[in-house]
Amino acid sequence: MLIIFSGLILRALLAIYNISYGVLPGAGSDGLSFHLEAVRFMDWLNLKYPDNTYILTEWLSGYADDIGVTHGDRYATRTVELKLYSVGWIYSAFLGHLYNIFGVSHIATSLLSCFVWFLSAITLRGILLRCKIDNSKINLALLFYCFLFPTSVIYTSVTLREVYILFFINFVVLLFFILKDQKNYFFIFLNLIIISLFLFMLGYLHRSNIVFIALFLASVASYFIIKKLITYCKNKKFHHLNKLIIIMCVAMIFIFDYSGYMQKIFSSIQSYQTGHFHEITIFRASYFTIEEVASREYSIFNFFYYSFKNLLYYFIQPSIFQISNLKDFVLAFENIMRLIMVFYSVNKIYRYPNNNTLLHILFMFFIFSEIPYSQATINWGTASRHHLQVLGILIV
Numbered sequence: 250m251l252i253i254f255s256g257l258i259l260r261a262l263l264a265i266y267n268i269s270y271g272v273l274p275g276a277g278s279d280g281l282s283f284h285l286e287a288v289r290f291m292d293w294l295n296l297k298y299p300d301n302t303y304i305l306t307e308w309l310s311g312y313a314d315d316i317g318v319t320h321g322d323r324y325a326t327r328t329v330e331l332k333l334y335s336v337g338w339i340y341s342a343f344l345g346h347l348y349n350i351f352g353v354s355h356i357a358t359s360l361l362s363c364f365v366w367f368l369s370a371i372t373l374r375g376i377l378l379r380c381k382i383d384n385s386k387i388n389l390a391l392l393f394y395c396f397l398f399p400t401s402v403i404y405t406s407v408t409l410r411e412v413y414i415l416f417f418i419n420f421v422v423l424l425f426f427i428l429k430d431q432k433n434y435f436f437i438f439l440n441l442i443i444i445s446l447f448l449f450m451l452g453y454l455h456r457s458n459i460v461f462i463a464l465f466l467a468s469v470a471s472y473f474i475i476k477k478l479i480t481y482c483k484n485k486k487f488h489h490l491n492k493l494i495i496i497m498c499v500a501m502i503f504i505f506d507y508s509g510y511m512q513k514i515f516s517s518i519q520s521y522q523t524g525h526f527h528e529i530t531i532f533r534a535s536y537f538t539i540e541e542v543a544s545r546e547y548s549i550f551n552f553f554y555y556s557f558k559n560l561l562y563y564f565i566q567p568s569i570f571q572i573s574n575l576k577d578f579v580l581a582f583e584n585i586m587r588l589i590m591v592f593y594s595v596n597k598i599y600r601y602p603n604n605n606t607l608l609h610i611l612f613m614f615f616i617f618s619e620i621p622y623s624q625a626t627i628n629w630g631t632a633s634r635h636h637l638q639v640l641g642i643l644i645v
Contacts, residue, residue, distance in 0.1 A: 281408075340454060344358050373391070390645075421447050422645065460621040511549070518555075556624060563622065569581065
């Protein structure tokens with residue numbers, strides 16, 4: 250617990266410094282944007298008339314215009330508010346309600362992020378205790394979690410939604426462990442309901458998590474079906490299951506291609522990546538150019554080639570050839586540490602294929618969380634934030 254409390258104190262000090270004295274590296278833009286959007290949301294809640302209409306000032310008019318609500322020169326109806334809780338911006342709405350109740354304080358909401366991180370660390374410790382490993386390994390894991398990744402220290406000290414996603418994922422993993430040992434059907438059902446609610450909140454905090462949850466649930470279902478098939482085929486002495494699975498996978502690929510779904514996914518990824526570029530902005534940390542992304546043409550080969558390239562760059566950028574300052578060096582160091590942990594986990598799974606089923610599920614949870622973000626991200630600064638949400642599960 251001393252390690253966790255030390256991590257909390259460090260983050261609290263950084264949060265106060267970031268607001269009162271300077272800007273932490275990598276924390277200046279998005280953290281402030283969520284705060285300002287929360288203030289704007291609070292103003293929207295307050296500037297209403299008795300007949301449930303709102304005045305549309307230049308500061309607030311975007312809420313109506315952005316969602317295509319028909320309004321007059323000065324007023325928009327109360328029904329607009331219901332459409333403000335959109336996927337991705339629910340975090341700002343949450344902060345806006347806090348500001349509306351307690352008053353605007355960027356320091357307070359930054360310290361709240363630190364507290365949510367503290368809860369995530371307590372949750373991680375609970376997971377490690379359920380793994381029944383010795384205290385030295387638990388302390389080593391907590392040192393990794395609290396201090397080894399400098400960007401995670403910064404991102405969990407400011408107003409970013411990733412710290413909430415990190416906590417939700419850690420808590421879901423803890424519920425997986427509790428569910429594994431649960432015998433009472435009522436509590437099994439209750440755990441599944443709570444897991445579903447947390448997965449719903451993950452999807453609400455970021456749209457990429459919607460894809461991740463769909464992929465994860467599909468992969469878990471496939472995993473158990475394949476395990477049942479393996480057992481059945483062994484009993485029937487059928488030795489061609491691997492070939493059958495490969496044939497089925499290839500057939501599914503051609504079916505998805507013929508139906509046009511693969512091309513739609515390819516176009517969606519291309520469109521989303523292109524949307525990250527701005528006409529007057531050139532991102533120094535971009536590992537793709539807008540011309541490179543826009544010129545991609547669909548084919549089955551290109552679908553897998555660019556998907557793999559997106560995933561590869563997401564994990565390894567910045568490479569040693571692109572390091573130009575201290576921040577790049579830190580990100581490269583973190584990538585190396587993360588890849589070592591991934592390869593170590595894969596090696597354990599490969600060497601002990603009959604090991605704990607839950608650990609296989611956790612690895613699927615990790616990889617399918619990263620895949621959607623990797624397909625939408627075009628620079629290593631943003632990638633470092635997305636890596637944060639699965640830090641706990643990777644350490645486990």
